[in-house]
Amino acid sequence: MGTLFKNGTIITASDMIQADVLVEGEKVTLIGSNIDSKGHEVVNCKGKYLMPGGIDVHTHLDLSFGGTYSNDDFDTGHKAAAFGGTTMHIDFAMQPKGGSLHDALKIWRKKAELAQVDYSFHLGITDLRDEVMDEIPTLADEGITSLKLFMAYKNVFQIDDKTLYRAMQQAAKHGMIVMVHAENGDVEEQLRLQLLSEGKTDPIWHYYSRPPEIEGEATNRAVVMSGMTGCSLYVVHMTCDPAIEAMRRGRAQGFPVMGETCVQYFHVTRDKHLGAPGFEGAKYVCSPPIRNLHEQGTLWQAVKDGTLQAVSTDHCDFWYEGSVGPWQEWSKAHNGGDWAEFEAQDPTYRRPGKDLGKGDFSKIPNGLPGIEDRMMVMWHLGVNGGKISPTRFVELNCTNPAKIFGMYPRKGTISVGGDADIVVWDPKKSHTISAKTHHMRVDYNLYEGMKVKGMPTQVYLRGKKVVDGDNWYGSNGSGQFIARKPYAPVL
Ligand code: URP
Ligand code: ZN
Ligand code: ZN
Numbered sequence: 380m381g382t383l384f385k386n387g388t389i390i391t392a393s394d395m396i397q398a399d400v401l402v403e404g405e406k407v408t409l410i411g412s413n414i415d416s417k418g419h420e421v422v423n424c425k426g427k428y429l430m431p432g433g434i435d436v437h438t439h440l441d442l443s444f445g446g447t448y449s450n451d452d453f454d455t456g457h458k459a460a461a462f463g464g465t466t467m468h469i470d471f472a473m474q475p476k477g478g479s480l481h482d483a484l485k486i487w488r489k490k491a492e493l494a495q496v497d498y499s500f501h502l503g504i505t506d507l508r509d510e511v512m513d514e515i516p517t518l519a520d521e522g523i524t525s526l527k528l529f530m531a532y533k534n535v536f537q538i539d540d541k542t543l544y545r546a547m548q549q550a551a552k553h554g555m556i557v558m559v560h561a562e563n564g565d566v567e568e569q570l571r572l573q574l575l576s577e578g579k580t581d582p583i584w585h586y587y588s589r590p591p592e593i594e595g596e597a598t599n600r601a602v603v604m605s606g607m608t609g610c611s612l613y614v615v616h617m618t619c620d621p622a623i624e625a626m627r628r629g630r631a632q633g634f635p636v637m638g639e640t641c642v643q644y645f646h647v648t649r650d651k652h653l654g655a656p657g658f659e660g661a662k663y664v665c666s667p668p669i670r671n672l673h674e675q676g677t678l679w680q681a682v683k684d685g686t687l688q689a690v691s692t693d694h695c696d697f698w699y700e701g702s703v704g705p706w707q708e709w710s711k712a713h714n715g716g717d718w719a720e721f722e723a724q725d726p727t728y729r730r731p732g733k734d735l736g737k738g739d740f741s742k743i744p745n746g747l748p749g750i751e752d753r754m755m756v757m758w759h760l761g762v763n764g765g766k767i768s769p770t771r772f773v774e775l776n777c778t779n780p781a782k783i784f785g786m787y788p789r790k791g792t793i794s795v796g797g798d799a800d801i802v803v804w805d806p807k808k809s810h811t812i813s814a815k816t817h818h819m820r821v822d823y824n825l826y827e828g829m830k831v832k833g834m835p836t837q838v839y840l841r842g843k844k845v846v847d848g849d850n851w852y853g854s855n856g857s858g859q860f861i862a863r864k865p866y867a868p869v870l
Contacts, residue, residue, distance in 0.1 A: 381408065382842065383416050384801065387424025391431070391792050392774035400429060402799040405841035410795060422837065424803055430773055431792050432466025432800030432840065433754045434780040436501075437615055437639065437691035440470050441490050444535075445744030447706075447731040448718060449695045450820045456694065456750055457495035457858055459818035461845050463751035464835040466496050466800040467790055467861065468694075471527055473503040473536070480504070480514045484521070494858030496840055497800070499784070501525040501558060507542045515546070516553045522862025524785045525556045525613075530597045531564035531589075531666065543601065547610035554865030556611040556783070561597035561622065562589055562667055571741050582660030585740045586649050586668040594667045595621020598638075602629035605636050611869055613783060614638040616693050618667045619674050623681050630686065635869040637783060639689040640678045642753045645760050647825055648672060661733040662699050662823050664743040679766050688779045688870045692753045695746025696821040701732025748821045752812060754802075759831035779870055785863035799842040806833045 381403040388397050389410070401409040401419065441452040451459065460468060472487035474480055480502050487500050502518055504511065504526055515526065528543050529536035538546075543559070550557045571588040579587075598614055602625050605612035617623060617638045629636040647653075648671050652663040663669050681687040705728065709721050722728055736743025749756075754776060761767040767775070781791025788797050809832045814824040838846035845853035 381419045382422060383414060383419040384422045384424050384429055384803070385416065387427050387429040387803070389429045389793050390769050390773050392770055392778035395769060400793060400801065402801070402839070402842045405799060407793060407795055407797050407799050410793070422803065426805070426807065427836065428769070428804040428806060429793060430464070430802045430804050431777040431790070432802055432838065433464045433776050434791060435460065435465050435468040435691050435694065435750055435753060436689065436780045436784055437641065437693045438468045438470050438750060439693070439695035439746065442471070442473070442695060443718070444695070444746070445697070446735050446742065447697065447701065447744055449697060449746060450730060451694065451696055451750065452493060453491050453498070453858070454493040454495060454855060455818070455820040457493070458851055458853065459751040461496050461838050461840070461853060462818045462835070464754040464802040464804065464838060465750060466802070466838065466840045467498065468496070468750065469499045469501055469525070469784060471503045472500040474505045474511070476505070480511060480518065491858070491860065493855045495853040495855060496845070496858045497861050498858055499523070499786070499861045499863055501527045503527045503529070503536065504538065504546060505536050507538065507546055512545065512549055515549045515555070519553055519555060519865045522860070524554070524863045524865045524867065525558055526550055527558040527560070529560045530601065531560055531562035531567055533564040533568045537564040540600065544604050544608065547604055547608040551608050551610035556613055556867065558613045558615055559597070559601045560616070561594060561601050561614050563593040563597045566593050575739065575741060580739050582658065582664055582736070582740050582743060583649070583654045585664050585743065586653055588741070589666055589668050591619035591621050591670070594619055595625055598622040599625035602626065602634060602636050605629065606632060606634035609635065611635045611867070612637065615691070616641050616667060617687060618644050618670050618678070620677050623677055623686055627686050637688045637870060638686070639691050640682065640687055641691055641693045642749055642756050643747055643825055644670065644678055645675055646756065658737055661736060661743045663747065663825070664733065664736070664740070664745055665693065665747045666745045682775060683767060688775070688783060690753065690757055690775045691780070692749035693746070694748060694750035696748035696819060697744045697746060698729050698732030698821060699734070699823050701734055702729040706731060747825060748819045749825065751817055751819050752824070752826055755810065755812070755831045755834050756826055756829070758833040759829070763832055782868055782870060785865060785867040786861055790861065799839055801839040802835045803837040804833065805836045808832070808834050808836065810834050
């Protein structure tokens with residue numbers, strides 16, 4: 380017996396067609412008109428769209444960062460993702476100090492034991508020693524085909540130009556893609572120290588420590604290196620004109636360069652949100668910083684004209700009101716200690732959050748929530764707002780992420796033989812986004828009060844229903860690691 384999705388309209392990156400979809404086991408086995416329903420469970424999709432499950436290729440679950448850990452893990456973050464129509468994500472497994480890339484994988488595989496939806500890892504390189512260089516080709520054998528390097532976060536994740544260049548040379552040889560966080564971390568450090576020395580400590584100064592120029596400069600540097608090495612490049616969370624212009628120049632020269640922006644950059648602004656009175660602006664501190672209405676126009680143009688290929692979330696959420704003291708004390712007493720062990724003692728304990736940066740913007744953990752909201756907000760602002768078509772919506776949120784990161788057509792579309800990750804989407808259903816009702820483990824929502832029209836009503840992961848309305852049917856361990864292929868196309 381299969382599951383037969385009847386009377387819906389399938390949206391792929393290229394078409395909207397009325398057809399039935401038959402799912403048997405984990406796969407789509409037939410697409411056609413009037414498929415005989417005998418022996419199958421029928422899901423009536425009249426008036427609904429059938430879309431491939433969303434793929435968010437930029438998330439940070441349970442990441443040790445900014446003096447704390449991001450809140451959502453592979454349990455809570457996965458449920459939240461699925462309630463928003465996202466059935467797969469790629470997280471960044473970060474190389475630990477002094478450790479190997481396989482050490483990073485070990486740590487992230489442990490976190491992923493909780494997985495409720497499908498996932499993969501990008502490998503975040505922080506220290507490219509010779510033996511680490513030799514490890515790179517072995518990653519592809521394990522289904523990991525993307526590396527990430529940070530050109531910012533001085534003394535934390537930042538690498539130098541030589542490291543980036545060498546990583547690109549090695550990745551190019553093995554058909555892997557290099558991703559960069561593009562901001563000039565040296566200039567950022569100088570600006571930050573200068574601002575703090577002038578007593579400029581409120582959240583809004585975070586913006587002025589990371590102006591568009593430092594994003595544009597670093598983007599250009601990475602784009603040029605991609606042209607020189609022939610390595611596919613994917614620039615994450617692009618936000619502003621100088622960066623988009625660098626991307627356009629590289630693409631016009633035929634370099635293998637691509638980029639994404641994130642959903643939050645289409646909504647929150649420096650002036651209204653980051654500049655909110657008191658400490659409120661801390662809720663919106665992320666890097667690169669939230670920009671303004673002008674940049675929103677730039678980004679819509681870039682996703683429309685193909686300068687950018689994908690929209691992700693950079694989901695990395697921290698409590699607005701966390702708990703600053705207890706973990707630090709415990710960790711001191713236990714000589715560093717193990718975070719999981721500490722948390723297990725008191726499940727109601729809140730990780731330290733944005734409040735770490737009261738009185739000093741540079742200590743506010745960088746990152747925002749969004750894994751649940753991406754599809755609904757992009758549909759609402761993009762499709763309902765007349766900016767992008769439904770097919771482009773699917774392309775940006777599902778199909779291109781799968782193509783760029785080597786898992787198409789298994790993921791990212793609805794086609795015979797592909798995984799049955801299917802979102803039943805009701806374009807007429809409205810929902811008011813709120814921290815009171817969302818599933819993310821965080822005490823605020825960037826889109827609080829936004830009334831979106833269009834949302835998932837049911838979500839299937841490899842043929843199994845995980846979401847039906849407000850009900851959750853997934854379980855820990857039901858999410859699978861998805862092995863990816865090298866030599867993915869440049870779009
Ligand atoms: O502010 C951000 N973006 N935090 C997450 C880490 C990163 O830079 O992607
Ligand atoms: Zn980043
Ligand atoms: Zn990120």
